[in-house]
Amino acid sequence: MKIETLIQQTTKSALRELYNFTAEVSEIQIQYTRKDQQGDITVVVFPFIKVSKKSPEKTAGEIGHFLMQKVNVVKSFNVIKGFLNLEIGQNYWIDCLARACSDENYGITAPDEKAETVMIEYSSPNTNKPLHLGHIRNNFLGFSISEILKANGKRVIKTNIVNDRGIHICKSMYAWLKWGNGKTPENSGLKGDHLVGRFYVEFDKHYKAEITELIEKGFSKEEAESKAPSILAARELLVKWEANDAETLNLWNTMNKWVYKGFDITYKKLGVDFDKIYYESETYLVGKEEVLRGVKEGIFHQKEDNSVWADLTEEGLDQKILLRSDGTSVYITQDIGTAKVRYNDYRIDKMVYVVGNEQIYHFQILAVLLDKLGFAWGKDLFHFSYGMVELPSGKMKSREGTVVDADDLIEGMVQVARDMSTELGKLESLSKEEAADTFRMIALGALKYYILKVDPRKNMMFNPEESIDFNGHTGTFIQYTYARIKSVLRKAGENNISVNKTADSISISPKEKDLLVRITLFPGIVEEAGDNYSPAIIANYCYDLVKEYNQFYHEHSILSEPDENQRNFRMALSETVAGIVKKGMNLLGIEMPERM
RNA sequence: GCCCCGGUAGCUCAGUUGGAUAGAGCAACUGCCUUCUAAGCAGUAGGUCAUGGGUUCGAAUCCCGUCCGGGGUACCA
Incomplete structure (x- = not known):
């Protein structure tokens, strides 16, 4: 038995015998004695002076004598105010050392038959740009938490959802088509993810310039943002992609392959790995189906412009879009599909998402949506939200190139x-x-x-x-x-x-x-x-x-x-x-x- | 506006979930290599724990107010 537990329980007996008081073990505070005091373990007796009706010193003394008699590893004690400092015999410590020294798995709990299975999603990169410092924190945390849960007797499945489709990659694709001049990792000597990332930045440069130009022509900022030729072109690519246009899919495949090759190198250097990798392109349709089922069943509603929405005002949240008016999926659509696929693939007791704290709201919504769709496990998902990484120079913005690149x-x-x-x-x-x-x-x-x-x-x-x-x-x-x-x-x-x-x-x-x-x-x-x-x-x-x-x-x-x-x-x-x-x-x- | 999160030494962070005189590292200054690795050890200096109240034997820690900072509230992810 742990020494703390032993002392807690014996203190409990002491309180009963000395003062006829039944305490909860959790009420009995044990701490390691401060270094400037004599003793090893300290019982805080302040909470018990009400029942002893004696001074803190007297109460501590009485409990101290009791513990000395009943617990043989307690060798002596001293009292300072309400602190009962116990000295533990040296044999106890030597025994602890012997156990720790001889046990290779000291401190580590192996999973048993009834161990929980926890799936941990981390990393989850977009394929339009290389990994940066923000991803590094995510990857380190995700990997470490997986190891820590394993050491606590859980079965852990490390997973990664690769956001390989969507408007972001279409932006890079459009920029490559328009200004790429046939550049490849091979002929440019650039790592694939970095090459694709350059086109994402290139896109943003032109997009911003177009917006400025449109605003000068008298458009509102909002109008300019949605009417700029570049974004229209990227949207068009996204629609084509969802319609399985061969040429678009071909380019998409090529560019993603470049990126994966680059990611593999970075992951290896970071020392992180995954048991199962999911791709958004393979799960988003499942999400779309679920959303459409929701519409059919009256859980969600479709507006005249064809966009699909969930009304979450009853849950204290807002209106949430699930499908755009052009029929394409948004981020959360994919997350619904991925969740369903995962629960079909594995017997998962707990799902953990390692994602930054700017997405707290997103995961609140995801939990509610899954619940509404009838997935019992939905509301139990755990968003492990971590804080952002800031630089002395301020925030990182990948579109503006102010990020710390992982490889560099x-x-x-x-x-x-x-x-x-x-x-x-x-x-x-x-x-x-x-x-x-x-x-x-x-x-x-x-x-x-x-x-x-x-x-x-x-x-x-x-x-x-x-x-x-x-x-x-x-x-x-x-x-x-x-x-x-x-x-x-x-x-x-x-x-x-x-x-x-x-x-x-x-x-x-x-x-x-x-x-x-x-x-x-x-x-x-x-x-x-x-x-x-x-x-x-x-x-x-x-x-x-x-x-x-x-x-x-x-x-x-x-x-x-x-x-x-x-x-x-x-x-x-x-x-x-x-x-x-x-x-x-x-x-x-x-x-x-x-x-x- | 509304909703979350944070504020501890010049800087970066701990603080055992309410306990004793709030701790480390960096930066500054001072010692210690003939001895098992000096990427180390020891010391000096540095604090109104943002702020005002409350709860109690006892508050950096819990509750309320205020100030400051960050995030969210998109047909971005």
Whole structure:
């Protein structure tokens, strides 16, 4: 049993026996004792002075005596105001270490027969432009949350819906037809997604110019936006596409293939993957059918101009368009179809959408629409909404080219990692390939950590200079500590010192105690991260753990410790910390180098 | 207008879901490499937790008001 639970329950008995009061276990507050106080675990007794009718000190003292008698790991206690600080015997901590050290899956829960199946949708790119920093946060979060849920005993299906059709790609297609001069990735030397992205920007440039021109001719802004020749041409392409026009489909296929080839490279570099990829072009018709069924069944209504709407005013939402007057689908139409297809393909207990918080309203509507269409699971969908990424220079706008491109960012970080390692004279003993792989791990680790350490729900500032910092609260620091431990363990192996997991008759220093306590926290941290869908909780824990380890490392010698039991204990501590940190960082999708 | 989200050190972020004297990193300054990796460790300085009230033994945390910032409210996605 966990020590916290044991103390809570015994405190509950104490309250009953001493004061004839029946408390809920959840009312009994247990916390780890502050570092500036004596003791390991603290019971907060303020809430019970009403029932004890005694001073906080007296009450704490009485409960303290009770706990000492009933719980043998409680060795002593002290009382400060209403805080009952318990000292836990050293055997308890050594036992915890032994368990953590010997269990390869410490902190990780494997799925059992009745494990929930969770499908997690993330990434979900449009095929009209390359991935940028915003997508990076999405991909890292989606991947990490998948890993964290797996570690909490869920079955996870990672999925990606590729928005491969729609007005956006038609814009790129039109621009390519009009101004492309037959450019291809091969003859331009550009990565496919970047090439297609250029045409999207090209489109917007012309479109904007046309709007300005029309406004000068006396049109209203709205009229100009809908009457500009470019947008009309793109719309026409969309209609042709939905009508299966061979030439349009051909171009669409070609350009999307360019993009996929580019995406594959970027995904690989990011280290993310998917169990199942859906394409909007393959699901939107299912959505359209569902919408038309809704019309037939009177759930939705069709206006004179043929557009289809859902009236959600009763649900406190607005009117929502589901099909345009020209019959083409909008974003949410596709989402309805994709949801239906997914539930046909898999036995899904929970559907999680990793999508930015600007789409909160969209997913509220989606849940209601699915519910109205009679899908029981609709209202249970979970929109994991994360905050936007801001730059010191302001917001990113892909149409205006003010985005941080994913490929450029990664390449730049690898370069800095290489320069920094060379400057520090590290990795000289490694082969070229090993060194290159380590630079990659360091660069990606720094980037992933920088993004995942902040609470996903909040907007975050991406400062390019800080993100490539390798000192302080960074992924690099954690990787470094891991490599450092590995180095010690390697040396121990060479000297034939075995890690003794059952060390006794040793003395534990305060710093070692801090580490032990921190180690026992790991399983709870994994659980909390799962409950809260928060990689940040894991990230911050790993930092705290290695910070503590480095202090220990600085204060104590390990290999040159003369006492064998003491040495073995420190080896076990080191090995356990390394194991936890590796598991924790892997939950963030961060690899750990053995040397750096 | 209406609806969501946020405001903690100069900057970027934590803060165990209401507990003790609010913590890290960066930036600045000062020490520590003949000793297991100095991408490290130790120290100095830095705070009216936006603001005003309320709830109670106790509030950065919960409730109400105000101010500031962001997002949403499209026949864009």
